[in-house]
Amino acid sequence: MNTPTLLNTAPLSFSAQGEKVQHLCIKGDMTIYQAAELKVYLLQQLAQADALDVDLSAVSEIDTTGLQLLIALKGNAKPVHFKNPSHSVDQLFSLLKLHDFFAINARVNDGSV
Amino acid sequence: MNLLESRGLLIQEATELLANMELALLEIEEQGVNAERINEVFRAAHTIKGSSGLFGLDLIVSFTHVMESLLVRVRNQDIEIDSAMISLLFHCGDYLAAMIEGLAEENELQDPDPAQRHILLNDLKRYLTQDESTSKTIVRNDVIETSRAEFWQISMRLSQNILREGLDPVSFIYYLRGMGELVQVQLQFEQLPLLAEMESELCYLGFDIVLHANATQHEIQQALEFISDNNEITVKLAAVPEIVEKEPGNNVLEHSRENSSAVIASRNTAQKIKPEQSILKVDARKLDQLIDAVGELVIRSASGRHFSAGTNSASVREFMEEIGQYVEQIRERALNLRMAPINDVFQRFPRVVRDTANELHKKIELVINGADTEIDKSMLDKLGDPLMHILRNAMDHGIESVNDRRAAGKTEQGLIRLDAFHESGFVVIDIYDDGKGLDQQKILAKAIERGLVEKNSAFSEQEIFMLIFEAGFSTAEKVTDLSGRGVGMDVVRRNIEELRGNIEINSTLGEGTHFRIRLPLTLSIIDGFEVAVGNSHFVIPLEMIVECVDMPATSGEKNIVNLRGSVLPYIRLGQEFSLESALGKECRECLVVLQVGQQYAGIVVDRLIGELQAVIKPLNQMLRSIDGLAGSTILGDGSVALILDVAALLYKSKKMNVNLAA
Numbered sequence: 001m002n003t004p005t006l007l008n009t010a011p012l013s014f015s016a017q018g019e020k021v022q023h024l025c026i027k028g029d030m031t032i033y034q035a036a037e038l039k040v041y042l043l044q045q046l047a048q049a050d051a052l053d054v055d056l057s058a059v060s061e062i063d064t065t066g067l068q069l070l071i072a073l074k075g076n077a078k079p080v081h082f083k084n085p086s087h088s089v090d091q092l093f094s095l096l097k098l099h100d101f102f103a104i105n106a107r108v109n110d111g112s113v
Numbered sequence: 114m115n116l117l118e119s120r121g122l123l124i125q126e127a128t129e130l131l132a133n134m135e136l137a138l139l140e141i142e143e144q145g146v147n148a149e150r151i152n153e154v155f156r157a158a159h160t161i162k163g164s165s166g167l168f169g170l171d172l173i174v175s176f177t178h179v180m181e182s183l184l185v186r187v188r189n190q191d192i193e194i195d196s197a198m199i200s201l202l203f204h205c206g207d208y209l210a211a212m213i214e215g216l217a218e219e220n221e222l223q224d225p226d227p228a229q230r231h232i233l234l235n236d237l238k239r240y241l242t243q244d245e246s247t248s249k250t251i252v253r254n255d256v257i258e259t260s261r262a263e264f265w266q267i268s269m270r271l272s273q274n275i276l277r278e279g280l281d282p283v284s285f286i287y288y289l290r291g292m293g294e295l296v297q298v299q300l301q302f303e304q305l306p307l308l309a310e311m312e313s314e315l316c317y318l319g320f321d322i323v324l325h326a327n328a329t330q331h332e333i334q335q336a337l338e339f340i341s342d343n344n345e346i347t348v349k350l351a352a353v354p355e356i357v358e359k360e361p362g363n364n365v366l367e368h369s370r371e372n373s374s375a376v377i378a379s380r381n382t383a384q385k386i387k388p389e390q391s392i393l394k395v396d397a398r399k400l401d402q403l404i405d406a407v408g409e410l411v412i413r414s415a416s417g418r419h420f421s422a423g424t425n426s427a428s429v430r431e432f433m434e435e436i437g438q439y440v441e442q443i444r445e446r447a448l449n450l451r452m453a454p455i456n457d458v459f460q461r462f463p464r465v466v467r468d469t470a471n472e473l474h475k476k477i478e479l480v481i482n483g484a485d486t487e488i489d490k491s492m493l494d495k496l497g498d499p500l501m502h503i504l505r506n507a508m509d510h511g512i513e514s515v516n517d518r519r520a521a522g523k524t525e526q527g528l529i530r531l532d533a534f535h536e537s538g539f540v541v542i543d544i545y546d547d548g549k550g551l552d553q554q555k556i557l558a559k560a561i562e563r564g565l566v567e568k569n570s571a572f573s574e575q576e577i578f579m580l581i582f583e584a585g586f587s588t589a590e591k592v593t594d595l596s597g598r599g600v601g602m603d604v605v606r607r608n609i610e611e612l613r614g615n616i617e618i619n620s621t622l623g624e625g626t627h628f629r630i631r632l633p634l635t636l637s638i639i640d641g642f643e644v645a646v647g648n649s650h651f652v653i654p655l656e657m658i659v660e661c662v663d664m665p666a667t668s669g670e671k672n673i674v675n676l677r678g679s680v681l682p683y684i685r686l687g688q689e690f691s692l693e694s695a696l697g698k699e700c701r702e703c704l705v706v707l708q709v710g711q712q713y714a715g716i717v718v719d720r721l722i723g724e725l726q727a728v729i730k731p732l733n734q735m736l737r738s739i740d741g742l743a744g745s746t747i748l749g750d751g752s753v754a755l756i757l758d759v760a761a762l763l764y765k766s767k768k769m770n771v772n773l774a775a
Contacts, residue, residue, distance in 0.1 A: 032276055035313035043309055063281045065313055071300075072308040095286055096298045096320075 019079075022049035027058040030066030038066075042073055050078060056104075057084035062092055074102065120216070122394075123164050127213045130157040131206050132460055138206070139463045142199050151194070154202065155184040161209065170222050173212055176230065179237045180205055189327045190293075192240060201236050203464070208233055264296065265333055266351035267322040272343040273315040280340055286320065288336055293326020323351050397490070400450055404637055407447045408728035411638060412747050414440040415725060419749035444638055444726065451491065452634075455533045455540070456484035458497050462504060466529065469508045476526040477512055483533040488540045492612050492632060496542075499608040503544050503628050504529065506602070511548030511626055521623065523547065535634075539614075539656060544628040551620035553577045560586065575712075578618035582606040613654075613743055615709060615760040637729055641746070643722040643754060644705060646687045647694060650754035652727045652746055653716070657707045657759050661721055664702040674704065674715060681706065683715030689741060689762065694719055707759055714763050725749070727756060740765045 022045050030038060045052060052073070059066075073080050082102050085093060090107045093099050099106050134157035137150040162177035180202075186192040211225040224230055267289070271282055289295065301319030305311070324333070333348045340346065414437050421433040459481050470477040488496075512518075512527035519525060532543040553574065560566045560580045580586060584603040609616045614632035633639065633654065641652035665674055674681050683704060687694050694702075705716045727746035736742060736755075741762035748754050 032281075032314055039308065039311060039313045046308070063276075064283050064316060064318060065276055067283070068302075068305060068311070068317060069308070069313065071302055071318075072305055072311055075302075075305070076308050092283060095283070095290060095295070096300060097295075098300070101300075 019050035020048075021051045021053055023053045023055070025055040025058055029061040030059050030069065031061055031063045032065045035065040035069060038069060042069065046073075046076060046078060052078065052080040054080060054082050055084050056082055056089045057086050059086045059089050062088050067092065067096075070102070120168065123168065124213055124217045125394075126164065127161050128210070130160055131210050131213070133157060134206055135203070135464050136460065138199055138202055139467060141194065142196065142467070146194055148188070151184070151188050155181070155188055157206075158184055170216070172222055172224055173209070176205075176209070176212075176234070179234055179241075183237050183240055186241070198240060201233070201240075204229075205233055205237070263326070263328075264351040265324045265326065265328070265330070266347075266349050267320075267324055267333065267337075268345070268347045269320040269322070269337075269340070270301075270345035271316050271319060271340070273317070275340065275344060276314055276316045282316065282318070282320065282340065285337060285340060286322065289322065289324055289326075289333070292328050292333070292336065293324050295322060296325050297321070297323035395450075404447055404451065407444055408638055410440055411444055411726050411728050412749075415749035416751065417749075441726065448489070448634075448638060451489050452487035453490045453493055454485045455488050455493065455496075455542070458493050458500060459484045459531060459533070461497075462501075462531065465501065465504065466508065469505065473508065473514075475508065475512055475514055477508055477529060478526050479529050479531065481531045486533040486535060486540060487634075488632065489634060489637075495608060495612055496632070499605040499630075500542070500544070502602070502605050504531075507544065507546040507548065507626065511546040511550075513549050517549075521549075536631075539631045539633060542630040542632070544630075545625060547625040550622040550624055550626055551578055551581070551618070552622055556580055575617070578620060581618070582616070610758070610761060613758065617711065639727050639729060639756070641725055641727040641756065642705075643725050643748070644686070644703070644716075644718040645720045645722055646690070646692045646718050649690070649692055650722070650748060650752065651686065651718070652725070652754050652756045653705060653707070653759060654756075655724060657709060659706040659708050659713065662704050662706065664704045664717055666701070676704075676706065676715075681713055681715050683717055684762065685717045686757075687717075687719070707763075709760050709763060712763070716757075716759075716762075727754070729756060 024045055026038070028034070054073070070082070074082070082104050085104055085107060087107070093102065093104065094106065134154050137153035137157075141147075141150050141154075158177045158180040162174055162181055165173035165177065183192070183198075187194050187198075192198075208226065208229055212222065215225050216222050269282060269285075275282065286295070286298070299321040301321060302317060304319070305317040311317070326333070330348050330350075334341070334346075337346050337348070414433075418433045418437055421430045424430070462481070463479055466477055466479040507529055508527075512529070513521065513523075515525050518527065528545075528547045530543070530545040532541075532545075534541055556577050557566075557572065557580070560577075560583070561568050563583075563586060565580060565583050565586060566572075582602050582605065586602065606616055609630055609632070612632050614630055616631075617629045618626065619629070620626040633656075639652075640655040642655050642658055644651050644653060662676070665676075672683055674683055686692070702717050702719060703721050705718060705721070707714055707716060725748070729744040730746060731737075732742060732744055732755075736745075741758050743756045743758035743761075745753055745755050
C-alpha cells in the first residue's frame, strides 16, 4: 500500500487570464485507504489556487473512492485540469467511458503497466 | 436403405465433415476467428456426435460430446480460441478420423489409440474447467457478433456503505465487461456532495449500464450476486441503443425476434439441403460397370461402322453414323460422371504444409489455384501420393530455413504454389516453390557417383533434372524423416506414368523449382490415332499428335530429321518392336510428329489409318513388362491394337541414345 503524496511539480504559474494555477502530481494509490487523507490534501491545494492542474501519471491504483474524489474535484467551483492518466486510471476511464468527461485523452500505447 | 449402407453414409459424411473442420481450423489459424468458421468446427463435432449416436458408437459420441461442449463455449465467446486450442482440435480431428477409418474397415468400433484419447480428453477438459475459474475475468474489448447476444439494461443503485464492506462496484463492472461488450456506461453522481462535504469512504455513485452479451438474465444477476444485498440492482432487457441497428425490444418483442431468427435459421438449412438433394450418391462400382459397358458399346459401334462401310446401302451407313454420334455423346457423359474436382486431393495439403513447416521450423505459405479443375476420380486416388511427395520434397529440400532465406535476401516465408488447369485434353498440375532450386552440378556429380550415368557425357538441363527421378538417387546431404531416403522421386515418376502422364522439371538455382505434371483427363477411353507397321496396328493418343507428314527421303543415320528447318529426333516404331516393314522400297514411310510436354519427337510408321475412340484394356502379363505400351484396344474389325505410351517410348529411346553416346 502506497501512501499518496501530492507533489507540486512546478511552482505556481499564472494562466492567460491571470489565474493562479497550482500544478500537482498525485503519486501512489487512490483507494479507500488513502481517500480521507487525499481529500484533505486536495482541499488544501484548491484553497491556495484559482485553478488546479493535476498530473495522474503516477497513480498506481484507483478504486471507486478515488474516482469519486476526481469527480468531486472536477465538480468544484474552481477549474481543474487533468492530464497524463496512468495505466490504471486509463483502464478505469475506458471501462466507464469517462475520457470525455474528464477531457482527457486515452493513452495511445497501452502496453505498459 | 439397410444398416450397412447407412453406415457407409455415416463414414462418408464424417470424413467430409472432418475435412471441412480441418479447413476451418486452418482458416482460423491464418485469418483469425470468425463466427462462421467456429460454427463449421462446431457443426462437425455436433453432427458426427449425432449420427454416431444413431449407431450406438459410444466411443465417438462420448469423445465428440466433450469437443462439442468446448466448442459451444468458444462459440458463445466464453472461452477464447488460441493456437494451443487449434492444435488440440487438429489432433482431435486426427483421432476422430482414425476412429472413422477403423469403422470403415471393421464392423466393431475400436479405440485406435486409447492413450491419445486420454490425453486429448484431458486437454479438452482442462479448457473447460479453466473456464470456470478464470475466463470470466478475461477483459474483452471485441464486439460480440453472435446473433443470440442480447442487450441488457443493468441499473446499480448502491448503498452508501458498500465500500466500507470491502466491495468495489468498479470491479463488478470489469466483471460484466468480461461477459460481453459494455455498450453504454452512465455514471449517476447526483448524490455526490461537494468535495468538502464528502465522506470519502461512502459510495455516492450509481451506474446505468447497457451490456451486450450472450448471457441470460439469471447469469448476469448471478454475476452481481455479491452486491445484491442492500443494493438496488435491476437487470432487464434493454431498449436497444441507437448506435446498434436493431429494433428495440421488450420481452414480447424479444420473443418474436427469437422466432424470426429461428425462421431464418431454418430457411438457411433448407437452402443448404437443396443442393445436397440434387446430388445423387452412387456406388463407385456401379459407375465403373457403366463405363465398362459404354466402352464395349463404343467398340461395337466402331465395328458396326466398319461393316456398314462395306455395304452398298447408304441408309445403313447413315444410320450407323448417327448411332456413332450418340455413342460418342454417351461416352463423354459417362466419363463426365467420374469427374471430380482435384480439390479432393488438394484439400489435405494445407494441413500437411502447416504441420511440416512447424516440424522443420520453416515458414511456408501454400497457395492453391484451380482446385475446381476436374479429373477422373480413379486418378485422383492415385495422385495423392506422388503430389504429396513432391510437396514434401519442396518443403524439405526446396524451401530454405528462415535464416538461409534472409541471408539470400528472400522473404522469410517461403511460397509453394499449386496450380491445376485443363490444357488440350490434359490436366496440368504445376508445383512451384521459391526455394533454393536444383543444383545441376550436384545432381550430375551424384548421378555419376551412383553410377547412373557415365562421366563426360553431355546432358541438357532437362536431362540433368530428370536424373532425380532415377531409382536410388538422392541429393540430400542429410536423411530426414520426410524425404531424402532416395526412394520416392522414382516412385513419383512411376506413379505418374502409370496414370499415362508425364512430369517435367524446371529450376533456377537460388530461385526455385517448378514441377509440371500432365495427366490425361481419363484412363478408360481415349481419342486415338491408328497407325500401322507391317500387319501390326498401334494407337497413339490423339492429343499428342501435332501433325503427320511424309518421311523426308534425305534422313540420315542419326535418327534426326530436318523438319522445315528445325531438328526433330525420331524413332522407327518398327525398330522399337522389331517388326518387318511391309512397304516396298519405292513407298514413302510416314512421320507422325508428337509433342510430349515441351519436347517434340517423331515416330516413323508404315501407314496412317485414322482417328478412333479407343477403349483402353489392360495389357496381359507378358506384354506388361515392355516399355512404351500403355494398353491395348479392340478395333472395329475385332482385331487388337496396342496403345503406345509415347512418353515412355521416347524416354526409353533417349536413354539408349545416351548409352550409345557414351
